[in-house]
Amino acid sequence: MHSTIFDRVLQRRSVWLPHVRRLLEKRADHLRKEAVEEHGPAENCGVITPAYVADVCDANCRGCGYAKSAGGRRYVLTVAQMCQEMAAHAAAIGTNNAAIIVLTGSYEHGSISKRNSMVWANAMGCKAAAEAGFGVILESSPFTQEGFGEILEAMPRAAHDRARSTLFQETWDLKRYRAFCGEDVPENPKGNPVSRAEQHRLAFEAGWRHAGVGVLLGLGSDIAIDIASTIAQAHVLRDMGYRSVTISIPRLVGGSFPEAWRCDDETFKKAVAIYRLLCPWAKILITARETAAMRDELHDLCHILGVLGTTKVGGRAVYPDRGIEQFKLADTRTRDELGV
Numbered sequence: 001m002h003s004t005i006f007d008r009v010l011q012r013r014s015v016w017l018p019h020v021r022r023l024l025e026k027r028a029d030h031l032r033k034e035a036v037e038e039h040g041p042a043e044n045c046g047v048i049t050p051a052y053v054a055d056v057c058d059a060n061c062r063g064c065g066y067a068k069s070a071g072g073r074r075y076v077l078t079v080a081q082m083c084q085e086m087a088a089h090a091a092a093i094g095t096n097n098a099a100i101i102v103l104t105g106s107y108e109h110g111s112i113s114k115r116n117s118m119v120w121a122n123a124m125g126c127k128a129a130a131e132a133g134f135g136v137i138l139e140s141s142p143f144t145q146e147g148f149g150e151i152l153e154a155m156p157r158a159a160h161d162r163a164r165s166t167l168f169q170e171t172w173d174l175k176r177y178r179a180f181c182g183e184d185v186p187e188n189p190k191g192n193p194v195s196r197a198e199q200h201r202l203a204f205e206a207g208w209r210h211a212g213v214g215v216l217l218g219l220g221s222d223i224a225i226d227i228a229s230t231i232a233q234a235h236v237l238r239d240m241g242y243r244s245v246t247i248s249i250p251r252l253v254g255g256s257f258p259e260a261w262r263c264d265d266e267t268f269k270k271a272v273a274i275y276r277l278l279c280p281w282a283k284i285l286i287t288a289r290e291t292a293a294m295r296d297e298l299h300d301l302c303h304i305l306g307v308l309g310t311t312k313v314g315g316r317a318v319y320p321d322r323g324i325e326q327f328k329l330a331d332t333r334t335r336d337e338l339g340v
């Protein structure tokens with residue numbers, strides 16, 4: 001009986017926690033300088049943009065505009081619409097060093113027809129993105145091993161090495177995890193943090209070889225624990241055989257959380273530098289939820305930047321002026337304006 005990824009992360013984070021605590025005591029500008037001097041500036045910066053090929057999420061994460069209780073429009077794009085959506089993304093950002101995040105939310109337990117099943121929607125979305133020339137980031141869950149396999153196999157084989165399965169653990173603080181994701185009950189596909197972390201094993205066994213991890217900084221009551229756990233998780237996945245690991249670094253912003261939970265700018269900058277210092281082989285990803293000034297300041301440490309998405313054929317709006325958003329975007333520059 002193997003130990004779970006969750007258990008292995010808890011064991012290994014004790015190695016990283018003292019380093020993280022020590023580094024958090026330094027100033028962010030010192031850490032940034034240290035990271036660039038030690039590992040060089042991050043090179044070959046790429047971009048990602050989200051494509052919601054379906055929105056039928058049965059989870060109820062607090063503060064998310066896509067949560068079941070938010071009452072938004074429910075849809076599953078047809079294959080033709082997904083292809084149109086990818087063509088619109090290609091026209092907007094080009095496909096060179098660019099990836100699409102394929103999203104549907106979490107609805108394994110929902111009552112949906114076979115035609116609209118979560119595996120089907122993600123498989124067709126990944127296929128459309130890969131065939132349009134993009135790298136692919138699968139960011140939905142949960143799946144069985146067979147489900148992960150079906151999604152991978154839907155893409156042309158040549159695209160497999162540009163495909164990544166990303167799973168946000170949100171936080172390793174279990175009390176706050178429950179406060180954010182809801183209770184572990186059969187109706188809630190996101191309620192169990194242990195089975196959530198285990199998704200990376202199922203993806204690996206199904207053939208996925210690139211992984212993504214991350215927490216929502218500020219959600220956990222002790223940021224050092226969340227950073228150290230994420231570093232431990234990246235190491236566990238690398239040891240498992242993943243060829244690359246990306247660390248996404250979103251932070252808590254927005255209305256429905258206590259002010260005290262927020263991750264301030266100085267701490268956020270430290271977190272980015274610490275990931276770069278302690279996981280120099282990982283790719284660092286910063287979303288467009290950060291301001292232009294913040295992203296410019298951290299550019300040396302980033303391998304991937306989030307950019308705007310499109311809404312050509314019915315995907316949920318990620319442009320601020322076109323309806324419900326999942327999260328607020330702060331940097332609305334185009335790829336050309338970003339210069340990447």
Ligand code: SF4
Nearest residue numbers: 057059061064067105
């Ligand atoms: S954060 Fe993701 S899983 Fe949670 S409600 Fe929103 S779309 Fe669903």
